[in-house]
Amino acid sequence: MSINTDMAVRVTAITQVAESVKRFRFERLDGKPFPVFPGGAHVVVAWKDGGMIRRNPYSLMSAPGDTSAYEISVLRVEKSRGGSAFLHEKVKLGDTLSLSQPVDLFPIDQRGRKHIFMAGGIGITPFMAMMDQLSKLNQNFELHYAVRTRTHGAYWQELTERYGAHRVKIYCDAEKLFIPTEPLLGAQPLGTHLYVCGPGGMIDGVLGTARKLGWPEENLHSERFLAPPPGAPFTVKLTRSNKTVEVAEHQSILEAVEAAGVDAPFMCRGGACGQCETNVTACDGEILHHDHYLPQADKASGKKIMICVSRIKGKEITLDL
Amino acid sequence: MNIKFKQETFRDDFSFQNSPEAIRRFPFPFHEDKYMYSVNMEPHVPGSKGHAYETLIDVDEHYISEMADRAKVLKEDPLRCQALPHMMQAQWDTLELLMEQMAEGYPDLFTLTRQADQWHWINRPLNIDQKFTFGDVTTLPCEPMEYITRQSQGDFCIVDQRDNNLWMDAGIATTQADWSLDFDIGMNFMEWHGPVPLAHQMGVFERALKFLLNLQQGKPVRRLNWTMTINPRLDTSPENYHKWGSDRMTVTPENVGQKVHLRCELQSLWRLPRSNAILFVIRCYLLKMGELVEVPKWGRRFPRVLKSLPPELVDYKGLTRFRDMTVEWLSKYDDGKPTSPGIYPD
Amino acid sequence: MLVNGIKSRPVYTGLTIDPNAGRHLFALEGEGPQALFDQVQQVGAGFLASAQILYVPTTAAPKDHAAKIAALKPDDLWLAPTIAVLLNRFRNELSRATMRTRIYVAGTEGFIGQVMRETLDFGVDHKSIRNEHRGSEARRVQCVHCKGITEDVKTSPYACTHCGLNLLVRDHYSRRLAAFQGVSIEAEEPGTAPPPEELFR
Incomplete structure (x- = not known):
């Protein structure tokens, strides 16, 4: 039931706004207006990095009512897993990337006085x-x-x-x-x-x-701002798609699974929204839960994992995917 | 698309009826010969021509008459339309969404022109020509949700999202299946579904809520719900239950085909852009038993569904007094042959 | 119509004192002070130095509650003659309150509901309010037909004091109206209402 509503965009401005911070302006390739978004929303930015598709979430910082362009600001992180380094060093004016629809996991409480x-x-x-x-x-x-x-x-x-x-x-x-x-x-x-x-x-x-x-x-x-933390490599077995996938040091389970051509659900890619909650069939090590979504009881049960940010300390985990 | 609008009533002399085209486009809610609650949500994408799914906000032959009925209900009881103060942005989101969808789906009937925040809305069937400033309530005759839903078929609830729950903080309900907006406004998802039997224990609402909290812009979803109504009455509100409840006593074996209606709710859910709220569109369709049996598949299936309904549902949906009589009447049309899967006519 | 297993009824989780609050604002009615006394027993009287207590004694409640509260020497104690007068004063306190103020309500269900409603209007989430049910189980009920509110309903069905219809009291509760829902019990077949049964004491 996945409908692809991603938007292909071109980089139309790159501005150094402070030390280590660049602003990127995106406009749609199809010339259509962007959706209006609620303040606090983010988009998932996707780009090709070598043979891999990288996807990172960034908060939208442009005016929510401005449908001509979306803007994000990116801090160059010292120990970057590739996201901020790639955007800072490789992305040029005119490059094309892909943006998800805006998602708001940090909404304003409208009742506030x-x-x-x-x-x-x-x-x-x-x-x-x-x-x-x-x-x-x-x-x-x-x-x-x-x-x-x-x-x-x-x-x-x-x-x-x-x-x-x-x-x-x-x-x-x-x-x-x-x-x-x-x-x-x-x-x-x-x-x-x-x-x-x-x-x-x-x-x-x-x-x-x-x-x-x-x-x-x-x-x-x-x-x-939760980037998938790195860790020792391990193996993931997928029962439904009948595949075995290796997760590298600087890769999340979700990224490894996607690279293997398996379509797993995701939304925020930051351990917050709950969309990528996955059932664990077996695990020979300890699950390192990095998300702030699962209730403590679910984390302790060892039966669930948020594959966008969490990984394991051990050799192999089997997932219902 | 050439819609021939009808002049008809949903009260007093109940002159409502469906044309043959309207019967075939009815969103029949049973995909198999039995029914139980489920999280039956699917992407709300345009469907086949000649079906209620053809456009995402459906306008049909009953449009003008339904809007006239709504105006009557609101005149008698303005509390059917309410919004808590923090929902103003969501109201504007709703107005924008409905105007966009109607103008896109029916360009011959509705036109929306925008120059920044200066908007111009033309509704030809209702003879409305309105220029206004988007975001400025004083440029419309009433608040934006009421303004646009007086021109849109179906009931509407706008739910705010906070604390991992959905809160019904605005809405308009004049064609509802026995729930009170005035009473339920401000409730969360679990609370307003409180009176529904069985589904809570099945975990249906928990799963549905989890799904909806992650509903994304640009990816609306839909589901079908149903009940039955005696006489083609749109306003089956609890407010007026003491006025329409006795209708249920008037069914006889002779009048089932005319009096008993299958009432289907096509619910579509949309993430709204400015407010991050969700718009629930609850669009009501009525189909007489006499009309339902015009589609042989439905004539076979519906008595089978009714027969196998759990008693809690029969009670909750208020079918107790006329279910058996309706099954009896419909059975003439059930030759026992198997039915094809899915909701569409063969 | 079914009345069992309905989810909208509030859960009154207890008047538990928030040790972090800078100010404690209490709205109490009838037997409500007993919840306060229980707290004093459990956590001591320290919080009373920064407590403001608005209390409306009702005829059903023993007279010495007010005296007992006064003996605890809260920072401020104010006795209201009626619920309406208390709510008026309470609103005024809310307009001066800060985020360090914790709000507590104890009394009958109808009273708790009305105080909660005032608080919601100040942009406060209902979950932030500490509450405890004390006293009668009688219900405040809204007639869904005429919208009239009847206080202290002890039976179901009951005759609406405004329009006279015989109403079934559903276990469906509206925080915003601070009331349960009353629906005609004989709408389908007038004259078939069963005799009232005392359900809420």
Whole structure:
């Protein structure tokens, strides 16, 4: 029942927006408008890398109502598995890639009376689209944005100009300025929602403070950038397609299965949406669950795995695929 | 496509009936000779010509009369159309989706022209010509969901997605099978399906919810649901149950063909772009027993389905008082021959 | 119409004190204070120093509840003459509350529902509200036909106090209306309503 709704696109602009951060602008080859998307949504970008198809999720950062182009911003990661390095170094103007339909796993809670965004580094991208959307709806929001240095931080100047210093606060590590999480979260009116995006440690820290202050779980939202972590190679046996596939060090099970020509369901490729949940028939080692989707009980059962990010410590796993 | 719109009623003298073409295009909900709940969802893609699936938002010969019936219901009871305040973006999403689909499916009947946020909508069957600013409620005669669903057949629910659940936070219901929007608005997926028997224990709703939470833009899905109604009455609401409930006492062996209707809901579900909400379209089709037996396959199949229905479903769907009589009447048309798989006529 | 196994009825999970909250706002009715006393027994009275308690004693509740609360010396105790007056004051408190304020409700089901509804209007998720059912099991019911609400319904069927129809009380609950649903029990065959049965005490 898979209908292919992917969109073939051409790279029409590449802009260096900060140290190690490039913005890519995509326009459709068929000239049709892009779908409008909700602020916070991402697309899965697919490209050919040698003989392989690589697919990575990126938050959309352009204005959600702008159907002429989609834009993403990519941080060049030091220990990249190939995604950010490929986009930074190999992709040229005019190249063609493929984009999935937008998917929103980091939605704005529309009931909120006020919205606080806290971004660390490249975590700013989903908030760019969310703020554009909220400002057009005349809704109440604030951005608190932490950057390493002024030159590493992308978009802080234009965001300050656009939304005003009363709504956009920049905190620069190098200047010893940090988000004053505790006083800030202690004073928000009832009905405020908090959204955090950035490095894992920052997300845990901010959410921990919010909980300590008595914020209810229902008002806390976060998105983690989770690339499939590397690990020792292992073998996957697929019972339904009757295939045996090797998973390399820098490959996810999903990628290995796709490379073998097996059509497995996926959506976010970041361990969040639940679409690639797969039943485990047998496993001779330990499953390393990296997703933040499966409930703890399912993880402990050893019967389920999210193949987009999780792998095993062992020789072989048998999957119902 | 040349639709001949009918002038007919769904109340009082009940002049509704289907043309031979409308009978053949009826979305018959049984793909085999028995029925049980299942997560029977499939991609909502355009189907064959001359079937209700031909376009994604179906407009048929009953359009004008159904819209007139809706206007009457809303005049008597405006609470049939409600939206919680945080659903305004989803309302605009709904308006856009329905206008786009209708204009694309029926260019001779509907036209949508857009210059940035300046929109121009023409609805020829209902003689509407409306210029408005997309996103600005004050440029429409009412809120966007009400505006467009007064021009669209079927009931509509807009559900918000949060906390791994779906919340029915807006909707319009004037052709519903016995549920109250005024009561159910604000409920989550499990809560508003609360009264449905058997399906919870079967895990049907859990699986359906999991599936819908991942519904993607550009990939709508559909399913068929059904019940039975005495007289071609669209508004079988609980609000008016004390007015229509006694209809169920009026079935006799002589009038089954005219009075008893199979009521099919073609439900389509769409991810909305700005709000990330999901639009449930619940489109109701009515078919008289006398019309149903015009298709020999359906005449054989339907009595078999009715006979084998679990008692909980007979009770929940309100069929108790007339099921046996209907089976008896239909049995004349069941010669015992096998039926072909699938819902379409042979 | 079936009434068993219906899912929309709220689950009242208990008044458990949130130790992280900076302020505790209580709305109590009738026997509701007993849930508060139980908490004091379990976790001590420390949280009361930052607790604001709005209480509406009802005729059915013993008179000494208010005195017992006062003896615990909460930061603020306010007694309301009626539920409507309490809700009015409660709204005012919500407009001044911060995200550090935790909301607690205890009393009859109809009362809990009404307080929850006020809170939802402030953009608060219903799951953030701590609640505990105390006192009568009588229901607040909306007649689906005339939309009239009848308080303290103890039987099913019952005669709607507004339109007079005999209504079956379904186990279908609306958070937004803070009421159960009443549907005509004899719509198909008028005159066949069974005698009322006391189901909710």
